[in-house]
Amino acid sequence: MIKKYVQQNRQLVVLLAVFLFLLGWSYLAQYTSSTAISYSEFLAQVDKGNVEQITVKGENIHGRLNTPATFNDASYTSFSTYLPSFGDPELMSKLKQQGVQVNTEPKSDRILWYIVISLLPLLLIFWLIFMQYKRMQGQGGGLFSIGQNQARQYDHSQEKTTFDDVAGAQEAKIELQEVVDYLTDPDKIQDMGGKIPKGIMLVGPPGTGKTLLARAVAGEAGVAFFNITGSDFMEMFVGVGAKRVRNLFQDARKNAPCIIFIDEIDAIGRRRGAGLGGGHDEREQTLNQLLSELDGFEAHENIIVMCATNRPDILDPALSRPGRFDRRIIVELPSTQDRLELLHLYTREKQLDDEVDLDRLARETQGFSGADLENMLNEATLLAAREDRGSISHAEIEAARDKILMGLKRHGLVMTEGEKRMVAYHEAGHSLVGAFLPNADPVYKVSIVPRSQSMGATQQFPEQERYIYPREYLQDKLAVMMGGRCAESLVFDTATSGAANDLQQATKMARKMVLEWGMSGQFEHMALGSAGEQVFLGEELGKGKEYSEATSQAVDKEVETILRDAFDRARDILSRHRSALDDLAQSLLDHEEVAGEKVYSIAGISR
Numbered sequence: 273m274i275k276k277y278v279q280q281n282r283q284l285v286v287l288l289a290v291f292l293f294l295l296g297w298s299y300l301a302q303y304t305s306s307t308a309i310s311y312s313e314f315l316a317q318v319d320k321g322n323v324e325q326i327t328v329k330g331e332n333i334h335g336r337l338n339t340p341a342t343f344n345d346a347s348y349t350s351f352s353t354y355l356p357s358f359g360d361p362e363l364m365s366k367l368k369q370q371g372v373q374v375n376t377e378p379k380s381d382r383i384l385w386y387i388v389i390s391l392l393p394l395l396l397i398f399w400l401i402f403m404q405y406k407r408m409q410g411q412g413g414g415l416f417s418i419g420q421n422q423a424r425q426y427d428h429s430q431e432k433t434t435f436d437d438v439a440g441a442q443e444a445k446i447e448l449q450e451v452v453d454y455l456t457d458p459d460k461i462q463d464m465g466g467k468i469p470k471g472i473m474l475v476g477p478p479g480t481g482k483t484l485l486a487r488a489v490a491g492e493a494g495v496a497f498f499n500i501t502g503s504d505f506m507e508m509f510v511g512v513g514a515k516r517v518r519n520l521f522q523d524a525r526k527n528a529p530c531i532i533f534i535d536e537i538d539a540i541g542r543r544r545g546a547g548l549g550g551g552h553d554e555r556e557q558t559l560n561q562l563l564s565e566l567d568g569f570e571a572h573e574n575i576i577v578m579c580a581t582n583r584p585d586i587l588d589p590a591l592s593r594p595g596r597f598d599r600r601i602i603v604e605l606p607s608t609q610d611r612l613e614l615l616h617l618y619t620r621e622k623q624l625d626d627e628v629d630l631d632r633l634a635r636e637t638q639g640f641s642g643a644d645l646e647n648m649l650n651e652a653t654l655l656a657a658r659e660d661r662g663s664i665s666h667a668e669i670e671a672a673r674d675k676i677l678m679g680l681k682r683h684g685l686v687m688t689e690g691e692k693r694m695v696a697y698h699e700a701g702h703s704l705v706g707a708f709l710p711n712a713d714p715v716y717k718v719s720i721v722p723r724s725q726s727m728g729a730t731q732q733f734p735e736q737e738r739y740i741y742p743r744e745y746l747q748d749k750l751a752v753m754m755g756g757r758c759a760e761s762l763v764f765d766t767a768t769s770g771a772a773n774d775l776q777q778a779t780k781m782a783r784k785m786v787l788e789w790g791m792s793g794q795f796e797h798m799a800l801g802s803a804g805e806q807v808f809l810g811e812e813l814g815k816g817k818e819y820s821e822a823t824s825q826a827v828d829k830e831v832e833t834i835l836r837d838a839f840d841r842a843r844d845i846l847s848r849h850r851s852a853l854d855d856l857a858q859s860l861l862d863h864e865e866v867a868g869e870k871v872y873s874i875a876g877i878s879r
């Protein structure tokens with residue numbers, strides 16, 4: 273406790289130490305230079321006429337002799353002694369008689385010290401308050417700067433982001449180019465009677481480069497860029513967020529032309545009046561302020577407000593009304609071509625082995641965002657550096673990709689032989705079903721290396737990007753998902769908890785097929801409603817289902833039928849190719865990882 277306090281207030285401790293030292297030193301200084309003698313020795317020297325002068329200060333007497341004398345075997349000329357407490361009325365006349373020069377001083381010159389000492393606590397308190405204040409300022413604002421604008425204004429001359437830094441996202445760039453043109457030459461478009469939207473909303477999954485794009489617009493146009501994140505508006509006090517919004521727009525007006533960018537706007541832009549658990553006064557006030565600021569400025573002010581979100585579904589509809597964020601730009605996950613561009617972009621300054629095939633890598637990174645790809649290549653670089661390699665090989669990239677897809681390897685995990693066999697058969701089941709079914713995505717790799725997210729994994733990658741899913745594809749996919757559980761029941765005549773995730777995903781997909789895609793026998797060509805992937809509390813609770821309880825039961829029945837069919841198809845395949853299943857499982861136990869080609873050769877399928 274004390275130790276911690278000392279560490280936190282080092283300056284204070286040093287100050288105290290210096291103070292104590294000075295106090296002690298001033299005391300000592302008075303005595304070290306002179307010899308302490310007895311009062312009678314002093315009187316004897318006075319009587320001898322050997323005392324030159326003395327200084328009397330209270331009871332203390334200091335003085336000097338004309339010629340050195342000895343006291344207790346020590347020779348001295350400077351001395352100090354004390355007046356007896358009962359006084360000595362004859363002393364003064366003796367001194368006068370001997371012609372000793374007598375100085376008197378007030379009893380103490382420590383008055384100054386008394387003042388300092390009595391003021392010290394006060395000084396300390398002031399000092400502590402000052403330090404506390406400084407510390408709070410260090411931590412983002414502190415009490416005294418609440419309400420001030422949190423937006424960081426980027427100096428565009430320093431780090432200029434341009435569209436060249438953004439790979440892919442072609443459509444978004446084309447749309448945003450208009451904004452750039454407007455900001456660089458606003459009169460041109462206005463003269464032609466054109467109207468530029470003042471609010472632009474970038475919508476897309478995380479890591480697809482929304483923030484990057486916004487910054488690039490500012491960079492291309494060479495205007496100031498006010499960047500603030502939705503959660504920055506939130507403070508502990510109601511009304512602060514609203515004040516921040518006001519200040520932000522004020523600052524922006526002073527710096528026009530400029531771009532205001534509100535990242536992650538869902539933090540404040542969530543639908544009002546929704547949500548459980550008490551009021552959201554602060555958030556709603558902030559949102560209201562934002563809406564009124566958006567309405568309040570005119571197109572000719574040359575301010576473009578951009579925002580980004582990956583949850584457009586939960587935003588308040590008022591935000592996207594005309595005149596506000598009425599232009600919506602979708603930033604998709606990169607396509608194969610985009611991924612190739614991204615890979616080229618991020619390997620520009622990296623040393624790659626010749627064998628690394630970026631085209632192939634682009635095909636085999638379905639569903640990766642720009643940020644994921646960047647992360648993957650960075651991991652690969654670190655791995656290569658750890659192994660003291662001058663360049664990055666395919667193996668490192670592959671390892672990095674697996675880490676992103678399936679999580680970290682768990683080296684410490686010890687599985688029993690029986691558990692390993694179970695996992696091997698489970699994964700072999702998935703991949704064999706995948707290999708045999710014509711409409712399923714090709715099997716890329718199977719692994720039973722335990723990782724943070726699963727005990728094993730089967731990776732499949734489609735040959736091409738898919739934007740629509742035919743029923744046959746979905747049915748095959750379901751059968752592949754069932755392949756794991758199916759192998760368990762076929763070989764070990766049991767079921768394990770390892771299939772939990774498979775079953776969850778399969779059920780979710782089957783529900784979508786019934787409810788949203790009209791793919792079940794009874795509800796063919798009928799969209800009953802949403803399978804409720806991300807239920808937004810509050811909204812969903814008040815709404816209820818769009819269909820009756822009886823229909824609900826029928827839906828469950830249909831889902832069950834679909835899942836049972838999928839399971840039966842998987843079992844059909846696995847029992848017909850039982851020896852391939854055994855071979856693949858054994859191969860997995862031997863090597864932990866088996867490549868897709870090997871899976872097909874074990875299955876006896878030529879591709």
Ligand code: ADP
Pocket residue numbers: 437438439440441476477478479480481482483484485580614617641642643644646
């Ligand atoms: P978002 O805001 O959509 O979540 P970011 O813009 O923050 O994504 O992207 C995170 C990082 O990923 C960026 O800093 C950039 O390095 C990289 N990135 C993502 N998409 C792209 C892209 N299309 N081009 C270049 N880099 C990208």
Ligand code: MG
Pocket residue numbers: 479482483535536580
């Ligand atoms: Mg972002």
Ligand code: ZN
Pocket residue numbers: 698702756757770771774
């Ligand atoms: Zn599984």
